[in-house]
Amino acid sequence: AQKVTQAQTEISVVEKEDVTLDCVYETRDTTYYLFWYKQPPSGELVFLIRRNSFDEQNEISGRYSWNFQKSTSSFNFTITASQVVDSAVYFCALGDSNYQLIWGAGTKLIIKP
């Protein structure tokens, strides 16, 4: 079965701490894509990253980094030196062979000043 698990329902850290959001996926496909989206309090989902199954290089974009490991079926997201503006719900998703996204339940991240 295709599935995405975000085991952390809510994480709360103090500003400037580093925080990692976990994402574990299950798929039968050999070619697939993984995504992270951010949903701030305003509600609109913001696309952060897409990673395909053949590219296991880690990605860094400013304070954001992503660690993709096929051996453990994980695609974790780390925010370095967190800021209050990072407070949001973060969703991990898996793109299946029918071009549909299978969504995790989301992790609510609270950054306290």
Added chain:
Amino acid sequence: SQTIHQWPATLVQPVGSPLSLECTVEGTSNPNLYWYRQAAGRGLQLLFYSVGIGQISSEVPQNLSASRPQDRQFILSSKKLLLSDSGFYLCAWGPQGYEQYFGPGTRLTVT
């Protein structure tokens, strides 16, 4: 660049009333279009998706329907709203591939 519009932003409707939510995309052609619903504090539930004009696939049986009368227009409708239809409705578009880009959403409260 591509832009996706949704309206209205908020809506309060009585039980049994009809519903029409509209979504339009600019700056692209032949996009995949999606309607999602998100209950308060919950994840995303795919309701409908469309790969072309008049082509609608339903993911969840319910009293909602969708239509795509034009290439870049996607409409979500109901003839009679239920209390359980309350939620945050998100429209998304995607190129013929995987990633999806979301509109600002409509918060629907059925009273």
